[in-house]
Amino acid sequence: MTEKSPCCDVTVIHEEVVEQIRESMPPEEELFNLAEFFKVFGDTTRIRILYALFQSEMCVCDIAHLLGMTQSAISHQLRVLKSAKLVRYRKEGRVVYYSLDDEHIKAIFDQGYQHIKEQEGN
Amino acid sequence: MTEKSPCCDVTVIHEEVVEQIRESMPPEEELFNLAEFFKVFGDTTRIRILYALFQSEMCVCDIAHLLGMTQSAISHQLRVLKSAKLVRYRKEGRVVYYSLDDEHIKAIFDQGYQHIKEQEGN
């Protein structure tokens, strides 16, 4: 049953299972996009920004003040959130207000939050 | 209404909103842990491993073969998944079989997957 893989010099033990799963794998690109999506949640600053925006729309300097960080750092992170389409913005004079683009986001956030809360006891 | 922040030289525009949200913020540590949790999903290799394990438990060399990567790379990533308690393992002779530790994980994965599928049209 054990055979050598044609690639990368790795032994295969369960050829059939591997081939079966290979066929069920989504396109490479989709899994890449999914990882990129989760990566946006994988930073404390962005998580804190998202949490704040769940409560209310906010302008950049207020977020910076809330989190005790520079305006520049916040602005850079908002750009990441914006390009991931997690937040939208509206301008009012010089002030730019950011808010959530998608309530769906809160569900994902909450599910993760719930998960770590459950694991806290361990 | 506009005041100078005591920290970091940032102007505050909506003092009341900021203070109100500040009180509602979860402990720093929880948001940090949440970001760390999502960070684990934020890598293509780990996402692919998780997807594979949704289908079936697998040994290290089979995963390596499936993904066309070295045994070492997979082993390192399994360690990350293991320490995040996303996977568990059982040993059978020399072979180590990995599987999901928590069905909850699939819900989070699916929700993210659903999200990017919905956004695909844009």
Added chain:
DNA sequence: TGAATACATGAACAGGTATTCATATATGAA
């Protein structure tokens, strides 16, 4: 016991990322 093998792991390296700093842009006010 000795060889083969499935897996783990430490060190090194390359690529990525978050923050800072300096500065640019844009809007409002005087």
Added chain:
DNA sequence: TTCATATATGAATACCTGTTCATGTATTCA
């Protein structure tokens, strides 16, 4: 127009992270 300010952004830097390479450990088999 000129100044102040709210935000954006490019470059630089320090830190983090994923893979590779070499090697160690544990188990099976002869």
